[in-house]
Amino acid sequence: MLALLMRREISIAWGRGGGPLLAVAFLIAAASLVPLSLGPAPGPLSAAAIGVTWVALVLATLLSLDRLFQHDLEDGCLDLLALGAPPLEAVCAVKCVASWLVNGAPLAVAAPAAAIALGAAPSSAIQIAVAALTGGIAFAFVGGAGAAIALVSRRGGVLMAVIVLPLLIPPVIFGGALMATGSAGASQALALLLAYALASVALAPFAMAAACRNALG
Amino acid sequence: MITALEVNDLAVARGGRRLFEKLAFRLDAGRMLAIAGPNGSGKTSLLRAIAGLLRPAAGTIVFEGAEDSGHARRTACHLLGHQEGLKGSRTAAEELAFQARWCGASPAAAELAASRLGLSRLMGLEVHRLSAGQKRRLALARLIAAKRPLWLLDEPLAPLDIAGRDLAAELMSEHLAGGGLILAATHDLLPLPADRLEL
Numbered sequence: 001m002l003a004l005l006m007r008r009e010i011s012i013a014w015g016r017g018g019g020p021l022l023a024v025a026f027l028i029a030a031a032s033l034v035p036l037s038l039g040p041a042p043g044p045l046s047a048a049a050i051g052v053t054w055v056a057l058v059l060a061t062l063l064s065l066d067r068l069f070q071h072d073l074e075d076g077c078l079d080l081l082a083l084g085a086p087p088l089e090a091v092c093a094v095k096c097v098a099s100w101l102v103n104g105a106p107l108a109v110a111a112p113a114a115a116i117a118l119g120a121a122p123s124s125a126i127q128i129a130v131a132a133l134t135g136g137i138a139f140a141f142v143g144g145a146g147a148a149i150a151l152v153s154r155r156g157g158v159l160m161a162v163i164v165l166p167l168l169i170p171p172v173i174f175g176g177a178l179m180a181t182g183s184a185g186a187s188q189a190l191a192l193l194l195a196y197a198l199a200s201v202a203l204a205p206f207a208m209a210a211a212c213r214n215a216l217g
Numbered sequence: 218m219i220t221a222l223e224v225n226d227l228a229v230a231r232g233g234r235r236l237f238e239k240l241a242f243r244l245d246a247g248r249m250l251a252i253a254g255p256n257g258s259g260k261t262s263l264l265r266a267i268a269g270l271l272r273p274a275a276g277t278i279v280f281e282g283a284e285d286s287g288h289a290r291r292t293a294c295h296l297l298g299h300q301e302g303l304k305g306s307r308t309a310a311e312e313l314a315f316q317a318r319w320c321g322a323s324p325a326a327a328e329l330a331a332s333r334l335g336l337s338r339l340m341g342l343e344v345h346r347l348s349a350g351q352k353r354r355l356a357l358a359r360l361i362a363a364k365r366p367l368w369l370l371d372e373p374l375a376p377l378d379i380a381g382r383d384l385a386a387e388l389m390s391e392h393l394a395g396g397g398l399i400l401a402a403t404h405d406l407l408p409l410p411a412d413r414l415e416l
Contacts, residue, residue: 001319008307008315015306076300082270083291084319217271 001086002094009098020106023064027107030056031114046119050128050179053115057107057132058139058168062161064103065143068095069151069208073215082216092208093201096144104136115179127186128179134190135175137197141204142167148211171196219293219366220282221245222267222398227276229262235274236262237416244412246366249389249399251407254416260402261298263416264369267400268296280367292321294367301356305345309336312344313358320363330362331355334384349376354384361388368392370401374408382408 013019034052038044072078081091111132112125120128146164153159171193178189221243228238236259244250252260265271267278269290283289303312310331317327331340334354339347347355353376360368368389374382386408389399393409401407 004315004318008304008311011311012304012306074300075304076298076302077304079268079270079296079298079300080302080316080319083268083294083296085288085292085321087287213270217265 001084002090005081005086005091005094006098009095010102013098013102020064020103023060023103024106024110026063027053027056027060027110027114030059031118034118042119049115049118049120050124051176052118053111053120053128054131054135054172054176054179056114057111057135058172060107061103061136061139062143062146062164065099065140065147066160068099068144068147069212069215070147073151073212078212078216082212088209088212089205092144092148092212093141093205096140096204096208099144100136100140104133104140108132108136120179124179130190131175131178131193134178134193134197135171138171138193138200139168141197141200142171145204145207145211148208148215151211151215218282218396219246219280219398222367222400223277223279223281224267225277225279227263227266227278228274229259229266229271230274231259231262238275240276240416242414244398244400246396246398247393249393249401249407249409249411250414251411252400252402252414252416253404258416260416261371264296264298264371264400264402267367268294268369270296293365294369295320295360295363295365296369296371297356297360297373298371301352303344303352303355306343308341308343309347309351309355310340313340313355313362316359317362320359320365322363326362327358330358333361333388334358350378350381353377354381357385357388360392366397368397368399368401370399370403372403372405373401374403374405 031053034048035045038048082088108129112128115128116122116125143164146160149163150160174189174193174196178186178193223243225241227240229236252263254260262271266273280290280293283293313327313331314324331337334357336354336358339351374385377385389409393399
């Protein structure tokens with residue numbers, strides 16, 4: 001049953017407004033603005049490359065999650081999903097995983113390219129991709145919780161950003177460390193990032209389901 | 218299988234205002250109850266409270282004959298609201314197949330239901346290309362594809378043409394004959410005998 005929902009969510013996400021291309025385009029556009037403000041000198045650019053890419057990736061992920069539940073609430077799908085056999089917590093988790101697959105994976109491919117274009121060392125490409133993939137799980141689940149909580153607000157997108165951004169401070173720090181450090185510190189940063197991602201997978205579905213029930217009522 | 222729905226001393230509030238209180242009725246298997254009342258009187262909220270989507274401010278809702286668990290209640294009813302829960306970018310066939318399977322039916326049952334509702338030639342179209350009446354027929358197809366005893370219908374006839382209304386009446390009649398229960402909030406006169414509840 002949940003696999004059925006997963007296929008449907010992926011199909012809808014691919015068909016909606018350019019699908020993952022929108023998030024990737026946002027990442028590239030945001031990264032492209034940096035040389036315009038810092039100037040073309042390679043020193044400052046390469047120093048900022050990883051940090052800028054990581055923050056752009058966070059914002060691109062949030063952009064794709066903005067209306068994760070809003071469409072379903074408006075068109076009556078959330079009613080249908082809530083009256084199915086699987087619990088709403090599982091439904092919410094599947095929607096986040098689908099979002100991660102559709103948006104997180106392409107962003108994880110685009111992020112190293114953006115960072116290297118800004119001056120990061122090409123040898124860091126794999127570390128950046130791993131950080132983006134692992135951090136993407138946390139972004140998807142924490143962002144999903146924010147999107148669900150924002151359902152009751154008319155200014156959902158802004159509210160979601162206000163709710164979610166403070167919660168993303170730990171993965172931003174761990175991910176930044178993972179991408180920037182050498183192999184010695186990388187395993188610690190990866191462990192912390194993974195721990196945060198797993199905690200968000202374990203806890204966020206309950207918050208999302210509670211928020212969706214509140215919006216449905 | 219639900220043998221009766223019993224509502225006692227029910228109160229529902231929205232935005233801090235009580236829409237109704239001390240509402241009580243009993244609906245036995247094979248019977249239909251038409252809920253009438255002016256706009257904003259709480260017809261839709263009553264249906265959503267019975268479906269378990271809205272927490273009542275007071276009172277009890279008992280599904281006699283069904284296990285008293287969240288899962289049993291979720292899977293005992295179909296709610297047909299103002300919105301059909303369809304995604305415009307997907308085809309009618311994909312959406313009906315998903316909805317039917319999500320509610321526990323097989324893809325074959327979905328195809329049969331589409332044929333019964335006269336939708337077979339439209340199933341390849343994207344949902345956003347369907348008219349409001351065709352979308353309502355697609356939603357009705359979900360009700361007959363996946364068997365659930367309690368139908369909660371919110372203005373079920375509103376977007377349908379005369380043929381569609383006749384067909385909907387036929388489906389409701391068959392559901393009642395099979396021991397089902399129907400609660401319908403409507404401003405229209407229902408084409409079947411029904412008990413009446415005024416909010």
